[in-house]
Amino acid sequence: MKQTTQEKPGLQNDAPDADGRFADFGGRFVPEILMPAIARLEEGVKRVLPSDDFVREFQRELRSWAGRPTALSSAPELGRRWGAEVWLKREDLAHTGAHKINNAIGQALLARRLDAKRVVAETGAGQHGVATAAACARLGLPCTVYMGSVDIRRQAPNVARMKMFGAEVVAVDSGDATLRAAIDEAMRDWVSNPVDTYYLLGSVVGPHPYPYLVRELQSVIGREARQQLLEISGALPDIAVACVGGGSNAIGLFHEFIAEESVRLVGVEAGGTGSQPGEHAASLSRGRPGVLHGCYSFLLQDADGQVLASHSISAGLDYPGVGPEHSMRRNSGRVEYITVTDQEALHALGECCRGEGILPALESAHALAGAKRLAKENPGAKILVCLSGRGDKDLDTLMQLGDGECLQ
Numbered sequence: 001m002k003q004t005t006q007e008k009p010g011l012q013n014d015a016p017d018a019d020g021r022f023a024d025f026g027g028r029f030v031p032e033i034l035m036p037a038i039a040r041l042e043e044g045v046k047r048v049l050p051s052d053d054f055v056r057e058f059q060r061e062l063r064s065w066a067g068r069p070t071a072l073s074s075a076p077e078l079g080r081r082w083g084a085e086v087w088l089k090r091e092d093l094a095h096t097g098a099h100k101i102n103n104a105i106g107q108a109l110l111a112r113r114l115d116a117k118r119v120v121a122e123t124g125a126g127q128h129g130v131a132t133a134a135a136c137a138r139l140g141l142p143c144t145v146y147m148g149s150v151d152i153r154r155q156a157p158n159v160a161r162m163k164m165f166g167a168e169v170v171a172v173d174s175g176d177a178t179l180r181a182a183i184d185e186a187m188r189d190w191v192s193n194p195v196d197t198y199y200l201l202g203s204v205v206g207p208h209p210y211p212y213l214v215r216e217l218q219s220v221i222g223r224e225a226r227q228q229l230l231e232i233s234g235a236l237p238d239i240a241v242a243c244v245g246g247g248s249n250a251i252g253l254f255h256e257f258i259a260e261e262s263v264r265l266v267g268v269e270a271g272g273t274g275s276q277p278g279e280h281a282a283s284l285s286r287g288r289p290g291v292l293h294g295c296y297s298f299l300l301q302d303a304d305g306q307v308l309a310s311h312s313i314s315a316g317l318d319y320p321g322v323g324p325e326h327s328m329r330r331n332s333g334r335v336e337y338i339t340v341t342d343q344e345a346l347h348a349l350g351e352c353c354r355g356e357g358i359l360p361a362l363e364s365a366h367a368l369a370g371a372k373r374l375a376k377e378n379p380g381a382k383i384l385v386c387l388s389g390r391g392d393k394d395l396d397t398l399m400q401l402g403d404g405e406c407l408q
């Protein structure tokens with residue numbers, strides 16, 4: 001079997017530099033008052049993450065509680081329809097229904113080792129809030145989740161799940177009363193209790209060391225997928241595809257393949273309903289670099305640098321920023337980024353349901369729609385898709401659309 005990337009010497013740009021930069025991107029654009037908390041976190045990450053003790057504990061929780069390794073499924077009907085060989089990495093089978101649990105339990109274990117007395121988190125659609133609330137319940141850590149009041153109304157079942165796990169859900173009415181405002185509020189909480197509080201961020205975004213930390217925890221996706229694919233089929237994929245919101249499931253899948261030049265890596269952004277501002281969430285395809293939530297990266301902004309509203313039918317992709325490592329990979333050309341529309345995602349979702357008996361999350365349906373396009377352009381290619389989560393949470397949205405939308 002081939003070496004893993006970790007063993008490969010001379011891998012460029014694998015870790016961010018001392019300032020937390022991935023080439024031009026990343027860094028720590030935070031108020032001075034937050035620096036001690038961030039410095040403490042960075043020290044903790046450096047010390048704890050590589051320790052054998054932590055690695056063992058993390059692996060044990062992933063296996064015995066979070067349901068890893070998740071399956072790798074062949075998708076013969078999608079393959080037949082699209083004219084390619086399609087493989088699905090089944091993060092929908094992970095505990096709480098998506099890849100987010102890998103990061104949540106990993107950081108909760110880190111928080112406990114750093115002697116945190118409580119955890120705060122932000123959530124948009126509620127998926128990260130649910131994963132965090134579950135991980136904190138598992139480890140006996142009190143948990144407060146900040147959530148925009150608009151999102152609280154839209155995502156009632158996830159609010160209920162968080163409460164069942166004993167989390168306190170705090171409504172945020174400021175700003176846009178959605179994810180962006182919730183992140184601001186969680187950071188404010190962290191600043192006011194920096195010693196006892198651990199801020200558990202949900203994607204490869206935010207100030208250094210979060211983009212690095214979350215990548216390291218999510219890279220289990222690609223490590224497993226690579227090993228499974230080699231065992232079952234004897235070869236690496238030609239193309240690996242994942243959807244990109246903040247970018248954690250995509251980085252988690254891609255990381256293991258970055259050094260494999262034969263593997264094309266493709267990130268799929270939410271093209272929404274059109275290419276005008278406010279109609280999509282395609283930060284890498286249609287944005288330009290700027291600072292959001294403590295990090296310099298591609299961003300949807302107007303001519304004056306004001307952050308623009310984003311749109312996607314999938315709440316988990318509806319974020320105007322993106323992780324800095326993706327910005328670096330975009331500019332270096334190692335990863336390609338494409339967009340698919342709401343409509344294309346819905347069609348791919350329907351095909352996956354009826355063809356494979358799997359209801360994917362709307363986010364993951366974007367990766368499937370991207371894979372479909374790539375299959376048509378590359379007949380016979382072996383395509384590995386990160387099916388980042390299950391779609392049960394999206395049933396309300398899907399039912400409101402009526403029958404026609406997902407059927408083709």
Ligand SMILES: *Cc1c(COP(=O)(O)O)cnc(C)c1O
Pocket residue numbers: 098099100127128202203204243244245246247248249250316317361363364388389390
């Ligand atoms: C949150 C979420 C995403 C988007 O987040 P990333 O950090 O880009 O992975 C994608 N898929 C599912 C199922 C999600 O819940």
